[in-house]
Amino acid sequence: MDQQGQNGLLRTFRESWRNRGPIGLVTSGGLISFYLLLYFTDRIDPIAASLGFRSKWLFYGFVYCLLMIAGAAYYLSKHGNSRYNRVRIATNVGVQVALAFTLPLVMPMFGQPEFYFSYVWPLDWYKLHPQTLQAVPVYLAVYSLGTALLAAPLLAYFFGKRWYCSWVCGCGGLANTFGDPWRHLTSNSTRSWRFEKFFVHAVMFVAVISTFLLFLVHFVNEPSSAFHTYVAGDQWWSMKRLYGAVVGSILAGVVGTGLYPIFGPRVWCRNFCPMAAMLGLFQKLGRFRIAVKPNMCISCGNCTTYCEMGIDVRSYAQSNQSFTRAACVGCGMCAHMCPRGVLKLENAPRLQPEKRRQGLPIVDL
């Protein structure tokens, strides 16, 4: 894919940008620097203040929305001929602009806390902290608990984790818009799959256990005890601070977005996001699947190449196997790219094994 780019400046730029060329590496470096400045220094604050934002986080939210809108325009110019793509991207951008930027901006003007409705525990790990639940009004605490423990798993069971990862979530939204030019860079090697399986479940485990520990120290332990300090203290090495720095800042921001131009746009979602891991388990048990039309696949590789989660879709398609993978975020690009219309996302009762057709025109004599 990295052609030698002699078809004019635009093509040379685009190839370099999209295929780990110098421009791609510089883009990655720029993103990483931005996130380091944002999370670990105060350099962004004066810029945010000069633009009239209450905090650097609202400024970041504004930039985030702009990138998503620009990326959505780019994505739809290429793939907008599918109604699924149009509705999905419009919803995702709409949710981000309304629930993750405008509402948090406006709510304090009405005496309400700055609340991000579209981020759910365990992705927003702080949502279910005992302190948070006590600090917000009751209706918001009920919302936090209800979405995390009831609505999210149920919806994932019936519609797959895509309802969140590809329609609501801001991380997924940025990946599918701004990150779309790099989606073919996601590795589909066995090695990357082993890495993903270990790390995504490890982070999920840590997210759940740490939330449990926070409740434990809050309701059981004395605030002055050593255990309390280790778990919920304010020193940089306390569990609470470490999780925020490692998972929330480094993995989700610096690595997750900074490495878009190198490892594809779903580095965070695929390898580290505790929400994706958890919803993936419900998806695996649930009704979502990718249906394969038997004996029509020509093994071209468009589906596998353009899968942003590194799933080797082609291997299922060429063996006539409808499937559900925990990793699949249901972006629908495999079905969209397929030149033979072999793949289709659907929510349906689980298939009986005998419906996996043989389809071979072989007759035993």
Add this chain to the structure above:
Amino acid sequence: MRIVIIGNGVAGMEAALTIRERDAKAKISIVSEESDHFFSRTALMWVASGQLSHQCIEPLERDVYPRMGFERVRARALGVDIEAQTVELAGGRPALPYDRLLIACGSRPRPGPWPGTELDGVGHFVTLQDLEWFEAELHGGPGKKGRPQNPDAHLEASSQNSPYLPRKVLRAQRNGRPPAHPAVVGGGLIGIEAVEVLAAAGIETHFFIREPWFWPIALDDRESGFVTRRMQDHGVKVHLSENIERLDGTTSVEHIHTDRGQYPADLVVVAIGVMPNTDWLESSAIKRDAAGGLVVDQGLECSAQNVFAAGDCASVRWWNGAHRPEQLWYTARDQGRLAARRMLGDQVSYQRGVLYNSAKLMDLEYTTVGLVNMNIEGEQNWYFEERGRVSSTTRITVAEGRVIGFNFLGRRWEHTVLTRWIEERRALPWVLEHLGQACFDTELTPPLQISQAEKDAPLFGPAPSVMKETTRAPLA
């Protein structure tokens, strides 16, 4: 058992895998002049357009040869000695002995019958070498990443008549620029693929089609007009009913002359069909049909003992009794698997079942099931054109009061459901009533709606066909 497979396309590779699954000890040699790795030939156009890399179109990991114990022989096969049971190889290599031989050497492009096709800048779009030529002309070179390590290994051992010889690239002559006046000749699938690649590169292309409309073997004039309009929307100059007379130029092609006029051309892709790649078997005592296809029986065995054929080069028996090749990806795969079982001694036979295929023509999905454009005795056609949020065409062929075929453009359809309806001998009103069940469109696509008046619209007579004689529809 010593098994030799000529060709590592889908038929050869599926056969090798099927044999290995059953017999861990068989010595399997795969002879290929074209490439080191098995790749999907149907995906060449996306590599040429830059959408996929060379490695993306390889369905299996590259270590499949050592992992499965396949011996890979990069050489041109020169002939088969059916008495001694050996395959002769080019380049002075020792002959390969076999107990069972599978010939799965596929197709080669049909050369243009006009003067001037030997000029530089005239090529085809069938082999890996064609792809590299096309990529080099359009983009200045094939993608570096994922390029096969040894694409030209066959050179030392090849003959001049090989379809796997690299062609001269004219890009340097054009000061490093892509062609300004490319032309594609031949109104079939490979032709439109080449046109799409050129259109994607933003180059105005002339598309010369001998017939009065594009792809008459599969589409009728109205359906074809649908596709032609899409091509024109993308800036393609489509020339219908225009015959090439000659190409001219000093060393490289400069003009293309037709019966309607003369056009500048600095790159010509000749895509007027493929033919079985079997001229290397001329002196071998293996029966071939007039077109060169290896005549096989229902067990895919050739006229010589222990020699089998599968894929594009095998002339199999069709539903109407004629022998000709089935040049499709999945039939090649099925034939490879079946030939392998037969080579292992299974008493299995090849039966094709209801025909089906699909393609994508520009941005239009195409699905066909059953007998369409086949000149069936007493055939009638029902046609509906959808214009709205989705543009699509639906054509259903009816004979003796039952549905025998479907042709669709613009939407996706589940061919297994349609196949079942044909086998169940359903009548047209029933099929129209239940058509939604066969829909395979992506989610949220507005459903196809057909008014009762449209459903009751009169049928029209037989669709134009390349089949000269009418045939009775087989009892499904």
